[in-house]
Amino acid sequence: MVAIEEAEPLIVPGDEVDFAVLGPVRAADAGRPIRLTAKARAVLAVFLLHPGAVLSRDRLIASVWDDPPRSALPNLQTYLTALRRASIDVETVPYGYRLRLGPDRLDLLAFDEAVRRARLEAAGGDAATADRLFAEALALWRGRPAEDVPLAATMQARVAELEERRENARLGWIDVRLRLGLHDELVGELTPLVEAAPLNERLWHRLMLALHRAGRRAEALEAYRRARSTLVTELGVEPGQELRGLQAAVLDDAPAPAPAPEEARQPAWTGICLLPADIADFTGREDETRDLVAALDGTGTAPVIVTVSGPPGVGKSTLAVHVAHLVRRRYPDGQLFVRLCDASLSPRDPADALAELLRALGVDTAGLPSSAGERAAMYRAKLADRAVLVVLDDAAGEAQVEPLIPGTPGSAVLVTSRGPLPALPGATAYALDVPPPADARDLLAGVAGAGRVASDPESAETIVDACGRLPLALRIAGARLVTRPAWPLAELARRLADASALNELRAGHLDVRATFGASYAALSAPARYAFRLLGSVAADGVAAWTVAAPSGATARDVDGSLEELAAAGLVTAGDADSAGQPRYRMHDLLRGFAAELFAAEESERSRTEALRRIAAAARDRAVDAARELPLAFAPPPPGVPARTPPCPRGGAWLEAERGVLVAVAETAARAGLAHEAAGLACALAPFLVVRGFHDEAVRMLGTAAGAAAAAGDADAETRLRLVRADAEVDRRRAGEVAGEFRHLLDRCSRAGDRHAAAYASLGVAATLEADLGSALAFATLAAERFEALGDGHGLLSAWTEIAAIQLFVGRNDAAVVTCRRALAHAGGHSAVHRARFLRMLGIACYETGRVEEAIGLYRACRDLCRDLRWSTGERLTLHRLAQAEAALGRHDAATGILLRCAEMSVNAGDTRGEALISYTMGEISRWRGDERAALAHFTTCLDRLDPLNEHFWSARTRDQIARSRAVLG
Structure with a gap:
């Protein structure tokens, strides 16, 4: 959350400009002072100190904060918005921001312009005009630049540079007034200046000159004595030729001319x-x-x-x-x-x-x-x-x-x-990132030959992908093709795919591995170890905890190593994930290079232990972050923490780390760490299923189950297979896993594992769509066993299946009893269970004519699904809510809900959901008296349904199509 600062005092405008930075920062809009917070004023000050320059976000942040907070970027955006709302026209340009101002609007530019003109007039001999212009320029200075705003230490160099320009202008003004004969006035001005800067010989020279030309010869010689004493004492040097020459002139009582005006230097070289x-x-x-x-x-x-x-x-x-x-x-x-x-x-x-x-x-x-x-x-x-x-x-x-x-x-x-x-x-x-695919292909074609690349575009695409679109790699690949004109592109594509791509990416003095190796060799030992660890996990980007886990360190402990990798260009750290963690990303070829080093420089024992610790840390974090979700569809392991209400923080972390967690589970499984892989896979699977990542869940669980089988861990293998089959049921592939659940039931029964057998029985019930009586018997048996075993999650899962069957066969009163019983029992368990029973209770009320009550239950379920970020549950509930609204004649409201639901279904790739939405749209059209529109919607529904797996809805839709055609004649 961005902190809200208290308003600072008004920024008072100057007399002649809209902005002022040569002293306290001032700004005005049409003569009216602008009120800004302290940090917004600091951001404005940075722009005013660099007028017209493009300033990147990083540069602005580094200029305002010595130690930027994690919220620096959103804070900066807030301050920029505040400036724009105050009519300060900060432009957004490529890679940064700019504030365009002219000399009539900013005192710094007005100062520069006045000094430039003063020097031109002085060089042209008009000392009086130069005197006036220098006076105007220096009158703009009201103190140290931006002295009243909090700026970072990096800005001190800029402030010092401006102050040096002021002193040079002051010296030019002094020289002009010497030519005008204002000697006594200058003595009074120069005396405190030499006291403040006693090592500045030019100031001593002007003081001596003013004293000499004012007829104060003894004071001029005393000034020389003091200047020489200071220079010898402080620096060990004698005064320069200019000061010594003036002393000689004073001793001889000879006239001493004023310094000549500055002249533009002519280049001694050009071109x-x-x-x-x-x-x-x-x-x-x-x-x-x-x-x-x-x-x-x-x-x-x-x-x-x-x-x-x-x-x-x-x-x-x-x-x-x-x-x-x-x-x-x-x-x-x-x-x-x-x-x-x-x-x-x-x-x-x-x-x-x-x-x-x-x-x-x-x-x-x-x-x-x-x-x-x-x-x-x-x-x-x-x-x-x-x-x-x-x-x-x-x-x-x-x-x-x-x-x-x-x-x-x-x-x-x-x-x-x-x-x-x-x-x-x-x-x-x-x-600079890798070029887009089209540019990468053009680069390959430019080296290897456009005709050759065009002759086999598929192989060319494979080469570009294997090179990760890295220009150096593409240039090497093209060079290899040039030196082997008889090679088809498919040969290089096969080599890049079959072996380590780095083995093939070298030609002459160009070598991708050597380029990477030089960067790697320049790192410190801790940074090299961190780089190797990044190659141990095949993930697109990682947070610091992944690198810290193998050594038992904290994320803060590895900050230095990760910053060194970023400075070396081996990782990028320019973005934060949805959980607010900095994310470190690596090019595909660099990750392959890191994986090579991990395998070559770490012993097998070290590699295994590093993976074990990463997997253990990932499991512990996933278990804690997933506490708002149901447990996996298997006997829960001991020590599982209590479920919590919806927790956005935990969900955001799982969302950000999903790719890494899946990769760690699969890598651990392939490395033979069956126990660690199983624990992580079971902890992560509910999140993947609830968020709709079924393909990842099934693949990960299958890999982990294979590792458990290879390790002889039958119990872990059974649990993983149960969870995988349940994931398939969730995406309506029950028929494909019916045999798997029956096999697991037989396996658990023979092993005497009554707990796992209860889950297998419930899985069998979920696959008996054509035999609901048997399904109810299996589900009821599972519920009894879960209740006896004290497994509340399993019991709620069984009641979910029982209530669904009761609703399907029209036993609505029995479904109400089951749902109310489950809702009373759901406290302390995942809110996903509560959402399911609210929806099913709403369906039971709707089917028994209590439509208003159903709408209230649907809305409660919808809100809970949104809190859980459970889009599947929200889609199902919105569909039911639309049906209920339509039943009360609120057709426009129902249609609006269905359109939103259809959009969600399209985004999720839920063609069944799209089909059933079309069915409901057909019903609404019929209720409105538009039978032709109803026929179109029912026909769309039938086209989208899978006839092999949707017997009930296919038959029902055909009936509706026949009815519409009969009405239409």
């Missing part, structure tokens, strides 16, 4: 290009290319910075070089390129990268400073006021990039990195 060659067969990435070209066209008061991140082999460098060539004309002073990792993926020292760039810019090696800081200063000086594009390839982190950023606007930096760089000030971030 340098260090970019690698573009790829002639570059294919796809149209959207990404367009977005990056647009981002590099940004304007503002700082260099444009764009980052492109993604896993190894996804094509970051290729795309960056391609885009850099496209925008070369925008940066006529040069395009620089430097790799920030060596061949082993070890990060290069920024000092080495700076040396490489400075040599390319013409700096003699003998003149290079020794420290990275001094080299960075020289680098910024060389690029100052130029339009240069700097491409930094394969950056390892923000600290490596920051010294390589130019210091003035007009230039741009394009950075590629394996992981995101969220703390890079002012950067626009792009996360």
Whole structure:
């Protein structure tokens, strides 16, 4: 839940602009102050400190919070909405947000514009106009930028940069007033400035000059003495030539001219290009290319910075070089390129990268400073006021990039990195994923030949899928086809499918496994272990608990390792699941590589123990999260926790972890961990069945049952087969498992397992649709046994079958007794049982003419199904509710309910449900007197019914069709 902050004091507007950030943040709409919360004001401040720049969500979050909360993203969205509601026009652009402002609306831009014009006037000799413009510019400063809002520490560099620009402007104004002869005024102004910045020789120089030209010679010499004393004491250096020359002029009582106005620097070099060659067969990435070209066209008061991140082999460098060539004309002073990792993926020292760039810019090696800081200063000086594009390839982190950023606007930096760089000030971030299928096929065709790929599209699709659409893998696959012109595509497709795809994905110096291996080798030992563990479970994405479980650690304990994997581009962590957990995802080929390492670097005992612990942790978590659901259709294991009312948190966790839990159960079963696989499968099956994932449930339970059989655990095998057969019954495949239930009943009886036999008897009852008398006998026997055994879940399941049979044969009063008895007994058990009996009690009331009472029961059942997120139960109940509404003549209401029910059935793939809805629509049409519409609905119903498994409804629908045709003649 997003916290609601108390309103802050009004933001008071400035006199001449709508927004102000040079001091306390101010904003106004048509002269009226805008009220915002503290955090919303902080977000606004970030935009005002970067006017016109595209700011990503990650950058905004990193600018506002030093330690972002889990709710940072929804909070940010709330603050952006608040800004827009306050008529602050924050634009949503690709990969971020932007606030466009002009100098007439923001004091920072007004300051820059006034300073620019003042310098032009000063250079042109109009000192009086320059004096006025500098005064206007510096009057806009009311304190430290954004001093009254809570910003993260990463913003301090931006604030310091702006303050440095203010001091440079102040010095320019002082020089203008020296030329105007305002010496006494300047002495009073400069004295406190040199006290505040005693190491600034330029300020001492201007103070001495003002004193000398005001006729205060002794004070000027005293100022020099103090300046020299400070420099020698603090830095161990003598004053510079400018200060010493002025001292000599004062001693000689000679005139000293004012400093010349600043002049624009002329480039000493133009047109340098260090970019690698573009790829002639570059294919796809149209959207990404367009977005990056647009981002590099940004304007503002700082260099444009764009980052492109993604896993190894996804094509970051290729795309960056391609885009850099496209925008070369925008940066006529040069395009620089430097790799920030060596061949082993070890990060290069920024000092080495700076040396490489400075040599390319013409700096003699003998003149290079020794420290990275001094080299960075020289680098910024060389690029100052130029339009240069700097491409930094394969950056390892923000600290490596920051010294390589130019210091003035007009230039741009394009950075590629394996992981995101969220703390890079002012950067626009792009996360690069694999290309879409069509682009991936085009890339393969561009290398292997369009005609060859078109000749066997099915094999080409297999190759693209086996490569996981990873550009590096596709390029290698195409290269292998080129070197083997006699190979059919089907041969490479077969090799990629039959063996590890990584064995086939190498050609010349290109090798997917080697690329992955270099990233892996650069990790710390804990991060390498975490990476191997991610390969032990064939799941699309995992939460931290999965990685922590094998070592008995907590999710917090493995945070560092997972962050390192994300920074290396080996996992992505950009989304949270429905339970609010960060989800770590991995490309298919990377997961295969991790699985290879898990098998190669972990002993068999270590692998087995890791899987055992993951499966045990998964079972315990699933058991706890599934407490709102019924127990599995088998004798419950000891220690099962009590059932709870509907629990959204537990359901959300199961929904988020479904793929992982199924994969862990199946992996454990295949590894021979039959006991762990059985426990997890039985704990998870009710969730899968209630939520409609029957295929996954049946497959998982079958795999676990096979493992139990191989391990000689007959009891576990029986339980798993019972649960699997019940899942088939739930999706109306009772006829297909009738033999299975009878076999299990015979097996349990011979083994003397009366408890499991009771479930098998109930399963037999569910399959006897053509012999309801026998079905009732089997269900009644099962109920008696469950009651004797004290199995409340089994008893409620038996009563469910009994009530259904009673309703089917028209014994409605008996069904009422059964349902009311069950509802009284259902407390403490899953609310799914309660929902079933409410619906069946409603049916009994409806059939006995108590329609209003039935509607109340249906509505209660519907609400409970929604709380449980049980869509099947909700669909069945809505269908019954529509029937009852129609029976009372409320046909429009009934039709509306049926349309909603039909939509749910289509989404769930429930063709039987669609058929029965059509039947009810036919009844409503008949009640309305529209027999032709009724005939159409009944005909649709019959077309959708399965004639082999729906004897009753097929016969009933044929009767209705015959009746309609008779009426219509």
